[in-house]
Amino acid sequence: MNEATIATPITPKQHTELVDEKLVRLYFITALIFLATSMLAGLLMAMQLIRHNPLRGIEFFSPGRWRMLHTNAVAYGFLANGFLGALHWAIPRLTLQPVLDKRLSWLIYAAWQGVVGATAVGLLLGEAQALEWGETPVWIDPVAQLGLLLVAINFMTPIARMKGPMYVTLWYFLAAFVWTFLTYAMGNFIPEYVVGGTAAGAVGGLFIHDLVGLFVTPLGWGLMYYFVPILLKKPIWSHGLSLVGFWGLAFFYPLQGIHHFLYTPIPMFLQYGAVVSTIAVELVVTTVVINFFGTLWGNAGVVKTNMPIRWFYTGMIYYFLTCLQCSFQVTLTFQKIIHFSDWVVGHAHMVMFGVFSMWIMGIMLYLYPRMLNRPWASPKLLEWHYWLSTLGVGFMAADLILLGVFQGWSWAALEPWDASTDFSYPFWVLRVFAGLAMFGGLLAFLQNIWLTTRAAAADRLAQKS
Amino acid sequence: MSSTMNSRIASSVHAGQFTEPMAVEITTAESGTGESDASGQKSGRSMAWTITIVFAVLILIPSMLGFVMKFGELMALTDDGADGGFAITPVVNYLLASAGFFFMLLWAAANGMFRDLEQPKHLMLQNERELDRNV
Amino acid sequence: MFESKSGILYVAGLGFFALAFVSNALVPALMYRNIPEKTVAELVTPNLRYQFEDLARRFPESFKAVWGEAPEAEAENQKWWDEKCAEALEYGHKVYVAEGCWHCHSQFVRPVANEEERFGPVSRSWEYQNRLQRPVLFGTRRVGPDLSREGGRRSNDWHAVHFFRPLDLSAASPMPEYPWFFEGSPDKPNKRGLAMMTYVQWLGSWLESYPYYEAYSPSALKKPETENTDASDSQDNAADASADQEPQ
Numbered sequence: 001m002n003e004a005t006i007a008t009p010i011t012p013k014q015h016t017e018l019v020d021e022k023l024v025r026l027y028f029i030t031a032l033i034f035l036a037t038s039m040l041a042g043l044l045m046a047m048q049l050i051r052h053n054p055l056r057g058i059e060f061f062s063p064g065r066w067r068m069l070h071t072n073a074v075a076y077g078f079l080a081n082g083f084l085g086a087l088h089w090a091i092p093r094l095t096l097q098p099v100l101d102k103r104l105s106w107l108i109y110a111a112w113q114g115v116v117g118a119t120a121v122g123l124l125l126g127e128a129q130a131l132e133w134g135e136t137p138v139w140i141d142p143v144a145q146l147g148l149l150l151v152a153i154n155f156m157t158p159i160a161r162m163k164g165p166m167y168v169t170l171w172y173f174l175a176a177f178v179w180t181f182l183t184y185a186m187g188n189f190i191p192e193y194v195v196g197g198t199a200a201g202a203v204g205g206l207f208i209h210d211l212v213g214l215f216v217t218p219l220g221w222g223l224m225y226y227f228v229p230i231l232l233k234k235p236i237w238s239h240g241l242s243l244v245g246f247w248g249l250a251f252f253y254p255l256q257g258i259h260h261f262l263y264t265p266i267p268m269f270l271q272y273g274a275v276v277s278t279i280a281v282e283l284v285v286t287t288v289v290i291n292f293f294g295t296l297w298g299n300a301g302v303v304k305t306n307m308p309i310r311w312f313y314t315g316m317i318y319y320f321l322t323c324l325q326c327s328f329q330v331t332l333t334f335q336k337i338i339h340f341s342d343w344v345v346g347h348a349h350m351v352m353f354g355v356f357s358m359w360i361m362g363i364m365l366y367l368y369p370r371m372l373n374r375p376w377a378s379p380k381l382l383e384w385h386y387w388l389s390t391l392g393v394g395f396m397a398a399d400l401i402l403l404g405v406f407q408g409w410s411w412a413a414l415e416p417w418d419a420s421t422d423f424s425y426p427f428w429v430l431r432v433f434a435g436l437a438m439f440g441g442l443l444a445f446l447q448n449i450w451l452t453t454r455a456a457a458a459d460r461l462a463q464k465s
Numbered sequence: 466m467s468s469t470m471n472s473r474i475a476s477s478v479h480a481g482q483f484t485e486p487m488a489v490e491i492t493t494a495e496s497g498t499g500e501s502d503a504s505g506q507k508s509g510r511s512m513a514w515t516i517t518i519v520f521a522v523l524i525l526i527p528s529m530l531g532f533v534m535k536f537g538e539l540m541a542l543t544d545d546g547a548d549g550g551f552a553i554t555p556v557v558n559y560l561l562a563s564a565g566f567f568f569m570l571l572w573a574a575a576n577g578m579f580r581d582l583e584q585p586k587h588l589m590l591q592n593e594r595e596l597d598r599n600v
Numbered sequence: 601m602f603e604s605k606s607g608i609l610y611v612a613g614l615g616f617f618a619l620a621f622v623s624n625a626l627v628p629a630l631m632y633r634n635i636p637e638k639t640v641a642e643l644v645t646p647n648l649r650y651q652f653e654d655l656a657r658r659f660p661e662s663f664k665a666v667w668g669e670a671p672e673a674e675a676e677n678q679k680w681w682d683e684k685c686a687e688a689l690e691y692g693h694k695v696y697v698a699e700g701c702w703h704c705h706s707q708f709v710r711p712v713a714n715e716e717e718r719f720g721p722v723s724r725s726w727e728y729q730n731r732l733q734r735p736v737l738f739g740t741r742r743v744g745p746d747l748s749r750e751g752g753r754r755s756n757d758w759h760a761v762h763f764f765r766p767l768d769l770s771a772a773s774p775m776p777e778y779p780w781f782f783e784g785s786p787d788k789p790n791k792r793g794l795a796m797m798t799y800v801q802w803l804g805s806w807l808e809s810y811p812y813y814e815a816y817s818p819s820a821l822k823k824p825e826t827e828n829t830d831a832s833d834s835q836d837n838a839a840d841a842s843a844d845q846e847p848q
Binding site: 165166 | 509513579581582583584585586587588589590592593595596597599
């Protein structure tokens with residue numbers, strides 16, 4: 001791009017030449033469309049469980065296939081698009097360098113939507129790959145891999161070009177681009193083409209785990225370290241402590257893959273190692289959470305008025321809860337009972353919706369009106385969005401975690417299998433309502449976006465005339 | 466509700482017609498924190514101490530208890546005849562590995578890697594302010 | 601080193617990832633490298649052949665429409681059945697994966713929580729060293745029971761009706777219906793239906809305890825007397841074949 005802009009950070013930079021706001025907005029809208037799709041897919045599966053599937057017996061609405069769509073649309077459609085949008089804002093502003101090439105950014109956008117769309121179609125046509133969270137049909141994998149490479153090149157260039165000491169956000173981002181690329185390659189190709197059987201299970205466990213730990217988590221925390229100080233108008237409590245968090249995550253997080261398959265034929269000493277490093281990472285998590293609450297200390301009142309901050313910190317509370325839960329869940333004692341039960345499903349929803357989706361929502365909430373140059377049309381809808389989402393996911397997680405314990409005990413007590421589906425029924429019904437609340441929250445948000453965008457368009461029209 | 470929301474948005478929207486309210490917001494925010502520091506510092510600090518102590522007790526007591534128990538078990542194991550020494554082998558391994566990390570830490574500190582650790586967080590906010598001013 | 605960009609890139613980005621990959625993925629891969637991976641054709645046991653031939657007897661028209669007819673000559677006949685059985689097994693695996701069955705049914709029996717009582721022998725590594733466990737189908741959730749010892753437990757008729765409409769056989773089953781495995785009714789399975797039944801009957805067919813019932817006792821299992829001779833042959837062969845398996 002323009003080499004002239006590469007200079008010391010003191011040179012005044014124009015926001016407009018750094019950030020492509022149109023692209024950021026487009027990423028956000030696309031992400032929300034995928035989130036809506038994913039939620040509908042989840043709803044379909046939930047309705048199937050309570051035997052009220054309105055679309056039963058239709059091949060293209062098979063709940064098994066939409067269940068895969070549900071998880072994949074969240075990971076690659078919502079989280080990835082939401083993160084990419086936020087990165088297009090954060091990285092150029094942090095480095096004071098534009099991305100490698102803005103046309104490349106648009107190409108990546110288009111290619112990535114192609115990948116996600118093709119995944120959805122492939123899954124619905126019955127082309128899945130037997131790898132959890134990597135069900136993407138095998139013929140799409142290389143394209144997605146190439147896309148991730150381009151993303152890494154596009155974003156790592158400004159980081160490489162910047163001068164001076166790096167802020168912790170960029171530490172996370174720099175590592176995350178490498179990790180995401182490697183994780184995707186490892187998970188999608190090795191168990192399919194290189195090793196089979198039990199060893200492939202170990203790789204698969206590492207893949208699902210790293211997808212959360214080395215793609216979603218570092219990008220999520222990196223963005224939090226960036227947006228929270230800006231919104232609170234004060235620096236993070238301790239930059240040194242944030243680096244402890246970074247190195248702790250980098251070292252301990254990748255070592256835990258096997259904890260997804262405890263008591264499998266994978267060698268026991270490897271299972272022990274995974275358990276120990278999981279508990280170690282909970283300590284690291286605690287330092288990160290302490291750092292953020294140390295930053296908030298003295299300004300806690302802003303969570304009432306500042307919506308993005310409220311979303312961010314709600315997400316952090318859920319993060320702490322989910323990590324605390326994990327450090328119990330991962331022990332062999334708990335695994336005996338709760339493995340294979342709805343406990344795990346509750347845990348997954350608390351992480352993916354309660355934490356990372358909340359952070360992305362908060363970022364959208366902050367950036368979207370800023371880009372439109374206009375406040376949110378309806379503060380009331382903002383409140384509805386927040387409360388429906390927060391209470392919905394909290395309720396769903398509590399419901400499923402409790403149910404998981406009951407299921408585990410019932411199985412271990414050798415009750416007939418049907419008993420476990422019978423007493424799950426009321427819990428599953430409650431789960432549908434919790435899911436509907438979360439979906440309602442999203443609808444409130446979409447309505448608000450629509451109203452705000454329309455009002456902004458009217459503003460522009462008025463200015464012209 | 467809506468008025469607080471609007472002022473919040475106004476403070477976060479740094480562009481176009483919102484430039485002015487933002488500037489006002491920043492100055493009031495800064496003077497505001499100054500005042501609250503004077504009055505609320507003492508109670509805030511004692512509160513912080515209370516929370517710290519409560520957490521310390523909650524965490525330390527069970528973990529110390531667990532550690533002492535496990536340590537006792539290990540001691541009992543090592544006393545157990547000629548093979549007892551093998552119980553210490555993994556512990557020694559962990560200690561050696563931890564010592565390696567500890568020396569790496571000292572080495573990093575000696576090489577100045579912990580100098581100006583907090584500088585980037587201030588630079589980042591400064592850059593943001595610059596960028597918003599330049600719009 | 602640790603605070604520079606290249607330090608982050610090499611130490612955290614590549615180094616730690618590689619460390620985890622070596623310890624968590626490469627170590628098990630090396631440990632199991634001596635257990636050969638079976639091809640689909642090698643997975644066709646007499647147990648499975650029995651079930652596959654049973655499909656031909658129960659659904660003769662559907663079977664003929666999908667797999668054709670067996671040649672008369674004895675040598676060719678055996679080869680034909682083995683080939684078609686392997687083909688059905690592989691296709692069944694594809695359908696099993698495509699329908700996401702593995703998200704509600706696990707395929708491994710743990711040594712805890714009384715699972716040995718309920719499902720059968722605890723899973724061993726060598727059971728997973730085959731093409732149909734690539735990627736491995738350990739599973740993630742048990743809405744329905746574990747299936748790794750499901751083969752032979754229920755008849756093909758039962759499976760046909762159950763796939764068509766689970767609620768007809770299991771009063772409160774949350775399992776979806778799969779009418780697209782059939783041409784309109786449970787007695788007319790199409791290729792996917794036949795293949796799925798083959799696949800499900802294969803699960804656990806490599807074990808000595810096949811078919812494994814809950815609270816299994818050997819005396820309860822009698823050799824089918826009314827069936828023709830090759831059925832009882834396959835029962836005998838089953839015992840022989842499972843004795844051949846090298847125990848882990």
